[in-house]
Amino acid sequence: xxxxxxxxxxxxxxxxxxxxxxxxxxxxxxxxxxxxxxxxxxxxxxxxxxxxxxxxxxxxxxxxxxxxxxxxxxxxxxxxxxxxxxxxxxxxxxxxxxxxxxxxxxxxxxxxxxxxxxxxxxxxxxxxxxxxxxxxxxxxxxxxxxxxxxxxxxxxxxxxxxxxxxxxxxxxxxxxxxxxxxxxxxxxxxxxxxxxxxxxxxxxxxxxxxxxxxxxxxxxxxxxxxxxxxxxxxxxxxxxxxxxxxxxxxxxxxxxxxxxxxxxxxxxxxxxxxxxxxxxxxxxxxxxxxxxxxxxxxxxxxxxxxxxxxxxxxxxxxxxxxxxxxxxxxxxxxxxxxxxxxxxxxxxxxxxxxxxxxxxxxxxxxxxxxxxxxxxxxxxxxxxxxxxxxxxxxxxxxxxxxxxxxxxxxxxxxxxxxxxxxxxxxxxxxxxxxxxxxxxxxxxxxxxxxxxxxxxxxxxxxxxxxxxxxxxxxxxxxxxxxxxxxxxxxxxxxxxxxxxxxxxxxxxxxxxxxxxxxxxxxxxxxxxxxxxxxxxxxxxxxxxxxxxxxxxxxxxxxxxxxxxxxxxxxxxxxxxxxxxxxxxxxxxxxxxxxxxxxxxxxxxxxxxxxxxxxxxxxxxxxxxxxxxxxxxxxxxxxxxxxxxxxxxxxxxxxxxxxxxxxxxxxxxxxxxxxxxxxxxxxxxxxxxxxxxxxxxxxxxxxxxxxxxx
Numbered sequence: 001x002x003x004x005x006x007x008x009x010x011x012x013x014x015x016x017x018x019x020x021x022x023x024x025x026x027x028x029x030x031x032x033x034x035x036x037x038x039x040x041x042x043x044x045x046x047x048x049x050x051x052x053x054x055x056x057x058x059x060x061x062x063x064x065x066x067x068x069x070x071x072x073x074x075x076x077x078x079x080x081x082x083x084x085x086x087x088x089x090x091x092x093x094x095x096x097x098x099x100x101x102x103x104x105x106x107x108x109x110x111x112x113x114x115x116x117x118x119x120x121x122x123x124x125x126x127x128x129x130x131x132x133x134x135x136x137x138x139x140x141x142x143x144x145x146x147x148x149x150x151x152x153x154x155x156x157x158x159x160x161x162x163x164x165x166x167x168x169x170x171x172x173x174x175x176x177x178x179x180x181x182x183x184x185x186x187x188x189x190x191x192x193x194x195x196x197x198x199x200x201x202x203x204x205x206x207x208x209x210x211x212x213x214x215x216x217x218x219x220x221x222x223x224x225x226x227x228x229x230x231x232x233x234x235x236x237x238x239x240x241x242x243x244x245x246x247x248x249x250x251x252x253x254x255x256x257x258x259x260x261x262x263x264x265x266x267x268x269x270x271x272x273x274x275x276x277x278x279x280x281x282x283x284x285x286x287x288x289x290x291x292x293x294x295x296x297x298x299x300x301x302x303x304x305x306x307x308x309x310x311x312x313x314x315x316x317x318x319x320x321x322x323x324x325x326x327x328x329x330x331x332x333x334x335x336x337x338x339x340x341x342x343x344x345x346x347x348x349x350x351x352x353x354x355x356x357x358x359x360x361x362x363x364x365x366x367x368x369x370x371x372x373x374x375x376x377x378x379x380x381x382x383x384x385x386x387x388x389x390x391x392x393x394x395x396x397x398x399x400x401x402x403x404x405x406x407x408x409x410x411x412x413x414x415x416x417x418x419x420x421x422x423x424x425x426x427x428x429x430x431x432x433x434x435x436x437x438x439x440x441x442x443x444x445x446x447x448x449x450x451x452x453x454x455x456x457x458x459x460x461x462x463x464x465x466x467x468x469x470x471x472x473x474x475x476x477x478x479x480x481x482x483x484x485x486x487x488x489x490x491x492x493x494x495x496x497x498x499x500x501x502x503x504x505x506x507x508x509x510x511x512x513x514x515x516x517x518x519x520x521x522x523x524x525x526x527x528x529x530x531x532x533x534x535x536x537x538x539x540x541x542x543x544x545x546x547x548x549x550x551x552x553x554x555x556x557x558x559x560x561x562x563x564x565x566x567x568x569x570x571x572x573x574x575x576x577x578x579x580x581x582x583x584x585x586x587x588x589x590x591x592x593x594x595x596x597x598x599x600x601x602x603x604x605x606x607x608x609x610x611x612x613x614x615x616x617x618x619x620x621x622x623x624x625x626x627x628x629x630x631x632x633x634x635x636x637x638x639x640x641x642x643x644x645x646x647x648x649x650x651x652x653x654x655x656x657x658x659x660x661x662x663x664x665x666x667x668x669x670x671x672x673x674x675x676x677x678x679x680x681x682x683x684x685x686x687x688x689x690x691x692x693x694x695x696x697x698x699x700x701x702x703x704x705x706x707x708x709x
Contacts, residue, residue: 024112029119031201035107039209042534044105045508046213046226055440055497055540056221056581064219065099067579071215072098072113078149082120084160085153091116102216107209114208118200124164125197131168132186132193138641144170147635169639177645191254198255202298206230222577223497225538230300232536233307236374245307246314247339248274252299256281256319267334274332275321280306281329282317291317310338344368346390350401351691360698362691363398365391366409370416370424370471387416388423395427395456405459405694408475408485409687415470415495422447425478427455428485433589435474436545437498446547446589460485461694463687464559466567469493469574473552474544480557481548483595486604486697487557488690490565494574496553497581498542504534543581547589554583560601561608561693563686566625568632600700607696608689616665617685620658 026032051060058064073091077083094101094109101109144166145151154160168189175185206228213226227235237243247266248259256279259268268274282291283305294302308314314336317329346367353360367387376384398406415421422434426449433446462476462485473492479485544552554574574580597604612618638644660670662683671677 024108024110024115027112027115027119029122030115031118031203032115033111033118033203033205033208035111035205035209038534039205040105040107041508042209042226042504043102043107043213045504045534046537047102047216049502049507049537049539050217050220050224053440053539053541054220054224055542057440058220060099060102062096062099065097066095067219068098068216069095071219072110072212075211075215076114076117077120080148080151080153081163082124082160083117083153084120084157085155087116087120088153107212110212111205111208114211118203121200122197124160125193125200127161128164128168129190129193129197131165132172132190134165134168136169136172138169138173138176138639140640141643142166142169142639143636144639145636146170166639170637173639173641173644176641177648195254198296199252199298202296204298219579221497221540221579221581222574223495223499223538224540225499227536227538229533229535230304233304235536235538243307243339244310244336245339246316246334246336250280250299250303250306253279255296257294257297257299257302263339266339267337271332271334273330274316274318277321279319279321280316281319284315284317286313287315287333289315291315308336310336312336340385345371345385346387346394348394348398350398350403351688353691353695355695355699360405360695361401361403362405362407362694363394363401363403364407364409364687364691365394365398367391367413367424369413370420370475372417372420374417386423387420388427391424392427392455399456403458404698405461405691406456407461407463407687407690407694409463409690410468410472410476411463411465411489411686412467413469413472414467414493415472418447418471418474418498421471421474422449423451425449425475426451428457428460428479429482429594430454432482432591433547434478436547436549436586436589437542438545438586439542444545444586459694459698461690461697462487463690464489464492464557466490466565466569466572467493468557469495470544473557474546476557477546477548477552480560481546481593482591483593483597486561486597486601486693487559488561488693489559489563489686490567491558491569491573492552492556493572494552494554494556494580494583496544496551496556496574497540498544499538500541502537502539504537508534545586547591549585549588551583551585553581560597561605563689564622564625566621566628568629600697603700604693604696608693611689611692615685615689617662618689620662620665621685624658 024034047060051058069091073083073088091113094113097109101107154163171189171192172182172185175188176182179185210226210228210231217224217226246268247263248268249261250257251260252258259274259276259278259280262268262274262276280302281295282293283302284291285305285308292305306314306316312335313333315331315333318332319327319329346365348366349364351362351364353362370387371385372387373381373385377386395406418435425434429449431449431452433448435447437445437447439445460479462479464472464476464487468476468489469492473494473496476487476492480487546552556574570576638647656673659677662685664670666683666685666688668681668683
């Protein structure tokens with residue numbers, strides 16, 4: 001299917017490599033950011049590709065131009081804190097022009113809007129810095145409205161001044177409740193605001209372009225995305241769970257690039273010369289390259305030149321933690337390596353339960369995403385990183401530990417590689433179809449597990465929640481359709497569309513014949529590999545369908561045993577997205593169920609509900625959901641110090657008591673005030689109950705006898 005898709009993309013498109021970007025009108029007080037020719041070229045090409053080859057066919061007309069306009073304004077100032085009513089009215093002249101601008105590669109109006117916004121933003125922060133020295137009265141009954149999304153735009157600069165005076169007063173009050181030294185509080189807040197101003201002034205035209213392209217693609221469908229080159233690199237790191245670099249996470253603090261964590265066994269760790277909170281002040285490439293001073297740099301720009309190809313040398317000038325700014329930095333030389341992000345990979349644990357005097361061991365495998373190191377896979381590296389390979393090793397170890405059942409925890413798993421979803425399913429079934437894929441021409445491909453080997457044949461439960469999406473839904477849906485395992489949790493996200501990751505360099509910078517030879521024949525991709533010049537387009541090209549015929553799109557997967565959701569189902573999920581594709585049904589695949597839980601589910605539900613009726617943890621979960629809804633509905637806060645302190649103290653006491661109630665309910669000792677909570681302590685009640693449901697199943701009289709036994 002993807003082979004045919006690429007052929008259509010390449011042969012059918014006469015993509016432009018030239019554009020003439022107009023310069024936006026200058027806006028005094030902004031950084032006067034300007035689009036470049038490269039962005040204009042990308043805009044034209046992405047516009048054409050999205051409108052012609054997206055699964056959801058659209059006409060780029062005045063109607064969608066208005067949708068893009070609204071999304072762009074909301075992306076800049078969704079809370080109505082910076083722009084004036086007059087600004088928004090002036091921008092209205094662009095509402096029906098954006099579609100024509102995009103076709104022409106003209107970003108002048110887009111950048112003009114941003115530059116006006118940035119001027120307003122900088123004005124507000126500068127105003128706030130001046131207001132810090134005011135002496136505020138905290139005995140009045142004023143309030144500060146922090147959620148203004150549904151309120152009208154502010155009509156005058158004077159009204160904005162009033163709004164931001166309230167913001168400064170609130171920020172200082174927050175600091176005052178923790179520390180009575182107002183001189184120190186004012187200095188702390190001044191530095192915070194100055195940092196906001198500094199970050200604003202570091203924004204580049206690439207940031208503006210990314211915001212606008214997000215507004216465009218999300219107006220078409222929620223999962224078609226354009227990534228600038230640096231964001232494309234980050235996307236592919238996320239997909240592969242690996243990065244080539246020094247093995248340290250970085251953060252911007254007071255104009256310094258600061259080391260926050262160090263990966264064990266990575267180059268930074270091996271050097272024995274770098275510690276957490278050290279500051280990087282200079283970077284040089286190779287053994288002889290000149291140092292670039294990076295004080296004041298954006299963190300993204302610093303990371304881009306610290307990362308590099310495995311085996312190459314990078315030198316860093318380091319100011320150790322605690323050293324003064326005038327100290328002489330030390331030079332640390334390192335050879336970059338491929339770093340496997342283990343903390344973001346599949347993990348296991350074994351929980352022991354006692355039921356009716358008998359002990360049961362349940363293996364729990366938490367899978368954060370369906371990842372695949374595509375570059376290693378494509379190059380033939382037998383040790384490539386992938387979800388399925390990691391889970392296979394974990395299952396082997398769990399079988400050696402003689403667990404009685406396995407829980408696959410896909411909560412918060414937003415998906416990833418389609419290939420991995422299919423192969424992971426194959427670890428639990430003999431062979432057969434896993435998912436159906438329908439492309440824009442209504443051609444249906446059935447993707448199958450063709451490996452007859454089974455990694456695990458015992459009792460299985462899959463835990464899902466509202467943020468289980470895409471590949472998670474393919475896996476959970478297949479397990480449910482085959483009758484291979486129990487699905488427990490909440491309705492999943494409903495992301496049932498297929499994206500193809502397209503390296504725009506291969507579309508824009510090559511001739512038509514080169515495009516055809518380089519693109520046709522590629523398999524399903526999850527990334528483009530190395531950083532490029534024009535970025536990456538993740539284009540929606542097809543829809544997923546379960547082997548039983550129903551789409552995972554919009555509706556998601558409904559659990560066999562339901563839990564209440566702390567995630568609001570009416571605010572998060574595909575069915576809340578205005579541009580989402582609808583649910584529909586196609587013919588079912590030819591497959592043979594390996595089991596049927598219909599006869600045991602009523603009993604399992606009854607046992608689950610009986611436990612929940614007596615469970616303090618379940619009661620607290622319901623109370624947390626009610627409290628979350630109440631808090632979410634609030635839009636303002638009091639500026640009366642005494643009232644706010646009373647509210648905060650009550651909240652703190654309630655949270656402390658609730659935390660201890662949860663601990664006791666989970667069999668852990670209560671903590672005293674000020675006592676530090678033990679590291680890696682697990683209070684995940686839902687995970688524990690998932691294992692208990694599986695044990696209930698194991699103990700049923702009419703337990704399934706599958707073909708695997």
